Amino acid sequence: MRxxxxQMCSGIEPAANAKMLRTYIDEAASQDADIxxxxxxxxxxDRNxxxxADNIHIEQQDAVLQQACExxxxxxxxxxxxxLALRSEEQGDGKWVNRSFLIDPSGQITARYDKIHLFDVDLDTGESWRESAAYEGGAQAVVAPVSVTGDKALLGLSVCYDLRFPALxxxxxxxxxxxLSIPAAFTVPTGEAHWEILLRARAIEAGVFVVAAAQSGTHEDGRSTYGHSMVIDPWGQVLLDMGTNTGIATCDIDLNDIAKIRSRIPAIANRRKFAPPNVSYK
Structure with a gap:
């Protein structure tokens, strides 16, 4: 599977981002990528x-999503x-959702996932983020099938801060x-400290491929993101690291490697249910 x-530096104008996205989709197809x-x-x-708010719409009216499907x-x-940042028709409090999509080669949406874990942190650099002030977290894990010529795979969806929660x-x-798809807009301090380590851990602990496309650079709204979009194999080896430049890159993966690694370390098969700790102070 190719x-x-x-790797993008998305700005505050959805139309410009949609135009760039279309270019990347065409470039990926021209390089014989499957996905x-x-x-x-x-x-x-846009952190403002x-x-x-003027550029955030319900799913059916989002121009970037429409362009991506087309x-x-x-x-x-x-x-x-x-x-994408979207308004949710289900949320009566007016909060937005941070939603992933899987789109098939006919342009149809086959899966959706709303980011579960929201980034509410205060960093040593003085940066403060309160994603929950504007966004509603999801509540459902999502695995979706992807079929390409000669290969079939199940794709596990997640977004950015989810990376820190192994239970998902x-x-x-x-x-x-x-x-595992782990798209992100990691800050530079957290990216430098934890990005690669956590991505490799997620791959190693289950013997899966990890694909992490990231935002990179200084954005129009003033924030800076870490970049280093990566592909990690089931043994935890980095197959691709895009550094900080924007653009696209391709990587061939062999899904047969999953079974080979899991036969050596059958971590999923060895998982067991257990009771939570019972802590008492005497």
Whole structure:
């Protein structure tokens, strides 16, 4: 299976981001990729939530999603759209959702996933993030099938901060995931400290491929993201590291490697249920 990753520096104008996304979809198809992975917040990176509000719509009215579906259908390629900021018709409190999509080569959406874990942190650099102030977290883990010529795989969906919560990935791999998609917009300090380590851990602990498309660079809204979009194999080896430049890169993966690694270290088969600790102070 040939996969492509788009490393982006998305800005505050969805139309410009959609145009770039279409270019990346066409480039990936021209390089014979079976599936393109894009970063978190592909369609809009804007920490000014008052300004961003005018560009956030319900799914059926989102122009970036429409462009992605149209371009995927025209190019005949799968697209794992990292995430979009959307208004939720179900949320009465008006909060947004951070939603991933899987789009098939006919341009149809086959799976959706709302980011479960929200980034509420205060960093030593003075940066403070409160994703939960504007977004509603999801509640459902999602595994979805991907079929390409000669290969079939199950894709486990997640987004950025989810990476720090291994229980989600246990659920995804217990559900049969062969590939974990981890699109991100990691900050530079957290990226330098933890990005590669956590990605490799998620691959190693379950013997799966990890594909992590990332935002990179200094964005129009002033934030900086770490980049280093990666592909990790089931043994934890880095097959691709895109550094900090934007653009696309391709990587061939052999899904047969999953069974080979799991035969050596059958971590999933050896998982057991257990009671939580019972702590008492005397």
């Amino acid at each position: 996969i492509a990753l788009a 393109l992975f894009t970063p978190e917040m592909t369609g809009l990176v 939530r008052h300004r961003a 371009a995927a259908g025209q190019a005949g390629i799968w697209v794992a759209l990292g995430s 990935y246990s659920a995804l791999t217990n559900g049969g995931a062969d590939i």
